Amino acid sequence: MLKKSLVVMSISVAYFAQAQDVSTIRNSIDVYSNTPMIGSSKFNAMAGSNGALGGDATSLMTNPAGLGVAIAGDVSATLFLSNSKNTSSIAGSSVDYKIDKFTLGNAGGVATIQLMTESPWKFINIGANLSTQSIEDYIESPGNTNIKIPKNLVDAGGNAVVGNLSYMGHAYNRYGNQTKFNLGVGANYNNSLYLGASINMHYAEIDQYDSAMLGLNLDGSVNTFDKQYSPFSEKSSGFSATVGVIGKLSNQFRLGAAIETPTWWNIDRVFREYSIGNDGVLYNNYVEDRNFRSPMKATVSGAFVPNKNFAINVDYTLGLTKPKYEVQGAAERELNSFFSDNYKNLSEVKVGAEYRIKAFRLRGGYSYASSPFDAVTINAYSNAGVAGDTNYSNLILGERNTIGAGVGYDFGNFYVDAAYQNVSSKYNNPFLQGSAANGTGYYSGDFDVNTPTSVVSSVKNNRSNFFLTVGWKF
Numbered sequence: 001m002l003k004k005s006l007v008v009m010s011i012s013v014a015y016f017a018q019a020q021d022v023s024t025i026r027n028s029i030d031v032y033s034n035t036p037m038i039g040s041s042k043f044n045a046m047a048g049s050n051g052a053l054g055g056d057a058t059s060l061m062t063n064p065a066g067l068g069v070a071i072a073g074d075v076s077a078t079l080f081l082s083n084s085k086n087t088s089s090i091a092g093s094s095v096d097y098k099i100d101k102f103t104l105g106n107a108g109g110v111a112t113i114q115l116m117t118e119s120p121w122k123f124i125n126i127g128a129n130l131s132t133q134s135i136e137d138y139i140e141s142p143g144n145t146n147i148k149i150p151k152n153l154v155d156a157g158g159n160a161v162v163g164n165l166s167y168m169g170h171a172y173n174r175y176g177n178q179t180k181f182n183l184g185v186g187a188n189y190n191n192s193l194y195l196g197a198s199i200n201m202h203y204a205e206i207d208q209y210d211s212a213m214l215g216l217n218l219d220g221s222v223n224t225f226d227k228q229y230s231p232f233s234e235k236s237s238g239f240s241a242t243v244g245v246i247g248k249l250s251n252q253f254r255l256g257a258a259i260e261t262p263t264w265w266n267i268d269r270v271f272r273e274y275s276i277g278n279d280g281v282l283y284n285n286y287v288e289d290r291n292f293r294s295p296m297k298a299t300v301s302g303a304f305v306p307n308k309n310f311a312i313n314v315d316y317t318l319g320l321t322k323p324k325y326e327v328q329g330a331a332e333r334e335l336n337s338f339f340s341d342n343y344k345n346l347s348e349v350k351v352g353a354e355y356r357i358k359a360f361r362l363r364g365g366y367s368y369a370s371s372p373f374d375a376v377t378i379n380a381y382s383n384a385g386v387a388g389d390t391n392y393s394n395l396i397l398g399e400r401n402t403i404g405a406g407v408g409y410d411f412g413n414f415y416v417d418a419a420y421q422n423v424s425s426k427y428n429n430p431f432l433q434g435s436a437a438n439g440t441g442y443y444s445g446d447f448d449v450n451t452p453t454s455v456v457s458s459v460k461n462n463r464s465n466f467f468l469t470v471g472w473k474f
Contacts (some may be wrong), residue, residue: 003279008223021229021440022171022430023208025338029372031204033294033323033346034267035129035180038063038458040078040419041469045406046352047365051315052246052256054194057129057136060182062137062299062315063244063258064196065185068108076471083221083464086139088429088457090260093142103390105467106408114344120190127186127198133177135206139429141457143168143213143275149451153218165214165449167381168222168455170431173209178202194246202238202263204442207231212432212442214449225442225449229435232271238263238294246301256301262321263294274443282296283444291326295319312353319346328373344374352404361418369400371427378430380454387453406467413473421465428452 005111037048039058050058054066056074084099088348147167154185155161184198210227244258267290274283300318303313322343325332352365372395380390408421434441439452 008388014311022228022396023174023210023230025236025334026228027174027206027208028292028335028339029325029343029397031135031176031178031237032263032267032292033372035200035202035263036133036178038078038080038131038133039129040076040106040108040408040471041419041467042354042361042408043239044421044451044465044467045311045363045365045404045417045419046354046400047135047350047404047421049313049350049352049365049367050338051313052254052303053305053311053313054186054246054256057110059186060108060127060129060184060194060242061131061200063241063256063301064127064182064184064198065186065194065246065256065258067110067125068123068188068195069185069246069385070125070127070186071123072317073110073112073474074471075109076107077104078106078467078469080133081466082134084137085462086137087460088139088141089459090142090455090457091144091146092177093144095140095142097138097140099136099138101136103132104136105133106469107132115288122191123188123415125186125188127182127184129182130179132177135174135176135204136174136176137174139457139459141429141431141455143169144381144383144385144455145215146383147381147455148385149214149215149449151447151449153447154219161218163216163218165216166434167455168214168215170455171209171211172429172431173211174204174206176204178204178218182242186316188321192248195244197243200260201241202236202262202265204234204236204350206234206236208233210431214442214459217298225444226272226274227442228274228440229440232269232327234269236265236267238265240264240294252304252306254303254305255302256299258299258301260297260299262296265292265294267292270458271336271360273322274303274448275439276448278360281448283443285449290332292327293324293326295323296321297346309356310354313351315350316348316350321345342373342376344370345373345405346370351360359410361406361410361417363404363406363408365402365404367402367404371399372377372397378454378456379433379452380430380442380456390456392428392456394427395430396427398425400425415471415473417467417469417471419467419469421461421463421467423465425461427461429459431456431457
């Protein structure tokens with residue numbers, strides 16, 4: 001019989017030691033170190049490349065100096081439809097899962113203040129931008145019965161027996177949303193130098209699950225096992241700031257640079273801890289808070305604008321620091337050690353262009369982001385079920401490619417834009433590993449399962465994003 005108890009209390013983070021919890025590592029980078037980059041249709045069609053162009057509220061997502069480029073007020077709202085597909089493969093078998101989401105992805109505006117003086121300062125502009133996205137993700141990996149985990153058990157007669165648990169499937173399941181709100185100011189000096197700064201407020205909500213299906217050969221039973229400290233829920237808020245500059249080398253060439261501070265996150269977390277009692281698996285729910293600092297980022301940009309009908313922009317973003325948790329116990333020390341040893345500073349290049357034919361606009365862009373981790377060697381099962389040290393590139397998260405395209409029409413004070421993005425990535429997805437000494441395995445029914453060896457699936461993620469923007473210039 002399964003006995004469960006529920007207790008809510010505040011405890012030290014040291015009590016929540018989970019050295020290599022994959023979902024925590026993934027969320028630290030995929031959520032807390034990567035802010036939403038869902039902009040207007042123009043921004044998305046150009047793959048987010050606008051660091052030396054500016055001119056509207058989406059400048060706050062790359063370089064706030066771009067606010068100073070605006071010479072007219074502007075407000076817009078963007079509807080966002082996303083179709084995400086994960087394909088997870090093991091030993092020749094694959095499982096597909098699709099998620100469709102429709103939301104208001106972006107809203108923003110710029111108010112221009114023309115300075116009617118003899119000063120070379122032409123404009124002081126104020127801008128605000130709200131970007132939001134779903135972070136729901138579901139990775140279901142197929143089973144492989146060649147992978148067997150031995151377990152010491154006692155039968156109904158009190159005799160010691162050894163059972164084998166066959167791996168029959170696994171799922172990481174994440175729900176939630178992420179929002180970034182930017183408020184900034186930009187200044188225009190003599191139509192040749194633009195300065196800007198912004199404050200950025202971040203919010204995230206996450207519900208995370210980690211479960212495996214295992215079959216016991218002794219009685220033919222199949223049960224679902226939950227990872228220690230899961231499911232867990234997090235509600236988080238953070239703060240960062242950005243400063244930037246854009247300068248015209250000539251009427252055709254512009255250079256830009258921006259630095260965004262780390263985001264300082266406060267994370268309130270509720271998680272489940274399992275233990276083995278006389279009546280089987282018991283669990284308690286606990287609450288804790290922890291602090292996390294994302295990497296500082298720098299972006300350099302260049303733009304070529306030969307005439308009013310064509311513009312091309314290139315952005316390069318580099319992470320300057322590594323992610324880090326405030327140490328309150330063993331869990332944070334182990335996570336920080338993993339980041340220190342394996343995290344590879346963010347590197348992303350974005351190219352975007354726009355061509356105008358009277359009131360008609362054509363746009364396109366491409367972005368490449370490198371994998372956030374170096375190649376990592378872990379103990380993993382082969383397809384034949386043999387454990388051994390294996391080196392993986394793109395472990396947990398991988399490099400990302402984004403292709404954008406879009407069209408627009410300017411009716412004068414009113415405009416309509418549409419865009420499409422294809423975002424693809426591949427990575428190796430580890431799970432099932434747990435330590436009996438630390439109690440970080442999987443739990444179900446009457447017993448726990450611990451193996452020092454990971455199962456690793458190969459995941460392909462493909463996203464098709466559609467955007468529709470309506471805007472008004474004043």
